[in-house]
Amino acid sequence: MSIGGVRPAVEAMPVYRPGKAAEQAEAEHGITDAIKLASNENPYPPVPSVVSAIAQAATGVNRYCDHLAVDLRTAIGELVGFDLDHVAVGCGSVGLLQQLCLAYLDPGDQALYPWRSFEAYPVNVQMMGAESVQVPLVNHEFDLDAVTAAITSKTKIIMLATPNNPTGTALTVDAMRSMMGSVPDDVIVLIDEAYREFLDPGFGNPVELIADHPNVVVSRTFSKAYGLAGVRVGYLVAKPEVVDQVNKVLAPFAVNGLAQAAAMAALDARDEYEPLLQNIRDERARVVASLTEQGWDLPDAQANFVYLATGERTTDLYVEIEKRGVVTRPFAGEGIRVTIGTPEENDRFLRTLADVG
Ligand SMILES: Cc1ncc(COP(=O)(O)O)c(C=O)c1O
Known part of the structure; x- marks a missing residue:
C-alpha cells in the first residue's frame, strides 16, 4: 500500500543502485583492502x-x-x-x-x-x-x-x-x-x-x-x-x-x-589533465592486451573500462573476484564491466581474474 497518490509510473520504478563501494564489499565478504572498479570513476583526484x-x-x-x-x-x-x-x-x-x-x-x-x-x-x-x-x-x-x-x-x-x-x-x-x-x-x-x-x-x-x-x-x-x-x-x-x-x-x-x-x-x-588521461588510455591498452593474452575476446574498448562477455558465468565470476577484493559491475547473464584504475589496481584485477577465471 502506498501513502498518498504516488504516480503509478514512479511506484513501478526500480530504486537507483549505484556501483558497490569498496567498504560495502569489505563488510559483505569480511575482507580488507578492497578496490572499487565499478563506477567508471577517474582513479586520480582533480588537479x-x-x-x-x-x-x-x-x-x-x-x-x-x-x-x-x-x-x-x-x-x-x-x-x-x-x-x-x-x-x-x-x-x-x-x-x-x-x-x-x-x-x-x-x-x-x-x-x-x-x-x-x-x-x-x-x-x-x-x-x-x-x-x-x-x-x-x-x-x-x-x-x-x-x-x-x-x-x-x-x-x-x-x-x-x-x-x-x-x-x-x-x-x-x-x-x-x-x-x-x-x-x-x-x-x-x-x-x-x-x-x-x-x-x-x-x-x-x-x-x-x-x-x-x-x-x-x-x-x-x-x-x-x-x-x-x-x-x-x-x-x-x-x-x-x-x-x-x-x-x-x-x-x-x-x-x-x-x-x-x-x-x-x-x-x-586542461593541459594538466592530458597526461592523466593519456595514462588511463595507455593502461586501457595494457589491460586489453593482457586480457587478450589470457584468452578473452573483448569488444573495442573506447572508454575508461573494459567489458567481459561472461554470459551465464557472470554472477559466479564477479562474486569470486569481489571476494578477493576487486569490486566490478556485473550485468547478470551478460557480462562484467571493469573500470580502468591506477596501474596497481589494474594489475590486481588482472591477477585476480587470472586466478579465478
Ligand atoms: C553513458 C553515460 N552517460 C552519462 C553518465 C552520467 O554521468 P554524470 O551524471 O556523472 O555526468 C554515465 C555515468 O556513468 C554514463 O555511463
Whole structure:
C-alpha cells in the first residue's frame, strides 16, 4: 500500500543502485583492502588548481550561485565552438538526461535506444510515463539500421551512448550522419558522450552534426575525464531552441557554486589533465592486451573500462573476484564491466581474474 497518490509510473520504478563501494564489499565478504572498479570513476583526484577553486568557492556558499551558470557556459561554448545560447549545464550529464526527458516526453511517447546501454535511460523514460523501445546490440555494437527501423510516430527521443556503457564500443560521426538521414526532424537524437575524452579521435566530433541536424543534442560530463564525479556537472550542446527548453526544467541552482568553480578551473587546467588521461588510455591498452593474452575476446574498448562477455558465468565470476577484493559491475547473464584504475589496481584485477577465471 502506498501513502498518498504516488504516480503509478514512479511506484513501478526500480530504486537507483549505484556501483558497490569498496567498504560495502569489505563488510559483505569480511575482507580488507578492497578496490572499487565499478563506477567508471577517474582513479586520480582533480588537479590541485581545481581543488583550490572548490575550496575558494566554499567561502561563498551562503549565497545562491548563478542558476544558469553564464560564465561556465560561455567557457564551454569557447571549447566547443558555439555561443553560450547553444550550451546548457546540468547536475551531471544524467541531470541533463532527466531534463531532456522532462522537456520532450509525455506519457505514451516512446524513447528509442540500443540495449544494453546506460542504465539511467529506462529509468528516466519510465519516470515520465513514457515507453522504452530497446533495440538489441549486435556483437556488443549498435545496429543503427535496426534503430531507425524501430522509429514510429510516437518516437520522441533516440538515445545513443558513444562510447557505450557498458560495452565500450563507439560510433563514428560518419555512421551517425548517415543515420540522421533516416530520422525525422522532430525526433531529438541525444548523443551521450560521457566518455568522449577516452575515445580515439578518429571517431570524429558529433557536435559537427548540429549545423545540419538541429535535432541533434550532444551531452558530455566533467565526472569522468576531469575527476569531478562528486561535484556533479555535465553539459549539453544543442540548438538554442532545445537549450531554452532544457534550461526551463533545470532544478534551481542544481549546478551549485562549487561545481561551477570546479568545472571552470578544470577547463583552465586542461593541459594538466592530458597526461592523466593519456595514462588511463595507455593502461586501457595494457589491460586489453593482457586480457587478450589470457584468452578473452573483448569488444573495442573506447572508454575508461573494459567489458567481459561472461554470459551465464557472470554472477559466479564477479562474486569470486569481489571476494578477493576487486569490486566490478556485473550485468547478470551478460557480462562484467571493469573500470580502468591506477596501474596497481589494474594489475590486481588482472591477477585476480587470472586466478579465478
Ligand atoms: C553513458 C553515460 N552517460 C552519462 C553518465 C552520467 O554521468 P554524470 O551524471 O556523472 O555526468 C554515465 C555515468 O556513468 C554514463 O555511463
